[in-house]
Amino acid sequence: MIFISAGHNSKSKKVKADPGAVANGYKEGDLTIEFRDLVCKELDALKAPYITDADEETLAMYLQRIKTGPGSVVIEYHFDAASNPAATGTTGLIEIEADRLDKAFAKELTESTAAILGIRNRGVLDEGQSHRGRLGLMREDGIICLVELGFITNKSDLDRYFANKQLLARRHAEIIVKYENIIP
Numbered sequence: 001m002i003f004i005s006a007g008h009n010s011k012s013k014k015v016k017a018d019p020g021a022v023a024n025g026y027k028e029g030d031l032t033i034e035f036r037d038l039v040c041k042e043l044d045a046l047k048a049p050y051i052t053d054a055d056e057e058t059l060a061m062y063l064q065r066i067k068t069g070p071g072s073v074v075i076e077y078h079f080d081a082a083s084n085p086a087a088t089g090t091t092g093l094i095e096i097e098a099d100r101l102d103k104a105f106a107k108e109l110t111e112s113t114a115a116i117l118g119i120r121n122r123g124v125l126d127e128g129q130s131h132r133g134r135l136g137l138m139r140e141d142g143i144i145c146l147v148e149l150g151f152i153t154n155k156s157d158l159d160r161y162f163a164n165k166q167l168l169a170r171r172h173a174e175i176i177v178k179y180e181n182i183i184p
């Protein structure tokens with residue numbers, strides 16, 4: 001099964017909403033919900049079933065609910081943020097215990113994102129190398145990646161994302177389905 005989630009529940013009304021980073025007039029959580037939905041539409045077109053987080057769910061609630069297994073693909077979208085508005089690029093985060101498939105999945109996601117958006121590929125980092133530290137998402141089973149699509153603090157990253165998000169969503173859906181099919 002595919003598990004796809006939007007970083008930050010910016011639209012929750014019943015539980016405390018988390019906007020994520022806010023910059024250039026955008027909330028990270030709004031952008032990630034939109035992109036999650038774009039990828040889900042492409043997964044529908046590919047007839048690939050999936051489970052997503054709900055708008056009224058925090059990350060903790062979502063992780064509590066989902067039942068992942070060794071053949072699962074788990075992906076979550078975020079945008080990066082930095083005090084330097086010139087910071088740019090896409091990053092894939094994987095678990096410290098990442099195996100060959102986690103690494104290959106993250107590599108394809110970051111390479112395709114950098115190519116389609118025309119932004120820098122910052123590469124694949126494990127959670128220990130990131131400023132986030134250990135991530136709850138990484139304690140799930142399966143092939144797992146947290147994708148930072150670009151920098152919300154970089155106007156050019158955002159413009160490139162808006163111009164190419166449909167194409168990017170299609171490519172991500174193809175990659176997700178490919179990895180979902182590897183382990184039956």
Ligand SMILES: [Zn+2]
Pocket residue numbers: 007008020021028078079
């Ligand atoms: Zn985030």
